[in-house]
Amino acid sequence: MDDEAIVLAAPLVRTDPHRPDTETWLGRPVPEGYTDMIDQVRELLDRLAGAAPSAEVVRSTTKTVAELSAALAAYEVDEPDQLSGRLGSAAGRAQVAGPALHVDEVDDERMTGRVRFGRHFLGSNGVVHGGAIPYLFDDLLGRLALGGGRPRSRTAYLHVDYRSVAPIDTELRVAAFFDREEGRKHFLRGTLHDGDRLCAEATALFVALNPGQT
C-alpha cells in the first residue's frame, strides 16, 4: 500500500495547534471580507493572464488597478502586522504568490489537501508552470514542518521530481509526510496527484533554527 492509499484509508483529524483561525489574527478579528478580497485578486490574476484586451480596456484597467494600489498603500503595515500569508486556514494562506491550497486534514506527521492552479500559473499547453510546483511544495512541507510543536525551521533543500504534467483549472490532491528527524534536521516529502496520476513528488530538508537565529 503506498502513502496515498494510507491517507485515504485513515482519515486524519484537524489537530494542528499551529493553524491560526481565519477569524482572528494576532488576537484581532480579521477584517470582514478579507479572504473574499484575496479571492478576487486571484481571479484578477487569472483573467489578466488569459486576456488580450483592447487598448481602451488596457487604459481603464491600468487606471483602476493604480487606484486600488493607492488605496491599499494607505494601509501599509510592517511585516509583523501583515495579513497576507499569515492566515493558516485561508486558501493558500491568503498569499497570492502561490495557488489556493486548501488543507483538508492534518496531524503532526501528515497533511492532505486540494489545490487548483488557475490560468495565472499556466506554463504552456494547459499545464502548470514548473516553477509554481516547488512553491506549492515549499509551502505545504513548510507548514507541516512547523506542526507537532516543532520549532521554526527553514528550507535547506527542496528536490522536486516532475512525474507527469499537472493541468491548470483542475482540482489536484496534495499530501505531505513528516519522514524523520535527525537533530535539527527534519526530512519531509510530498506528492501532487491528478486523480490517481502522480504529477510530482518532493523531498525536502528543513533545518530547525537555533534559539535567537533569525
Ligand SMILES: CCCCCCCCCCCC(=O)SCCNC(=O)CCNC(=O)[C@H](O)C(C)(C)COP(=O)(O)OP(=O)(O)OC[C@H]1O[C@@H](n2cnc3c(N)ncnc32)[C@H](O)[C@@H]1OP(=O)(O)O
Ligand atoms: C500560518 C502561518 C504558517 C506559516 C507557514 C510557512 C510555510 C512556508 C515555509 C517556507 C520556508 C522557506 O521557504 S524558508 C526560505 C528558504 N530557505 C532559506 O532561505 C534558507 C537559507 N539557508 C539557511 O538559512 C541556512 O543554511 C540553514 C538555516 C538552512 C542552515 O544553517 P545553519 O543553521 O547554520 O545550520 P548548518 O550547521 O549549516 O546545518 C545544520 C545541518 O543541516 C545540514 N544541511 C544544511 N543545509 C543543507 C543542504 N542544503 N543539504 C544537506 N544538508 C544540509 C548540515 O550539513 C548540518 O548537518 P549536520 O552536520 O548537523 O548533520
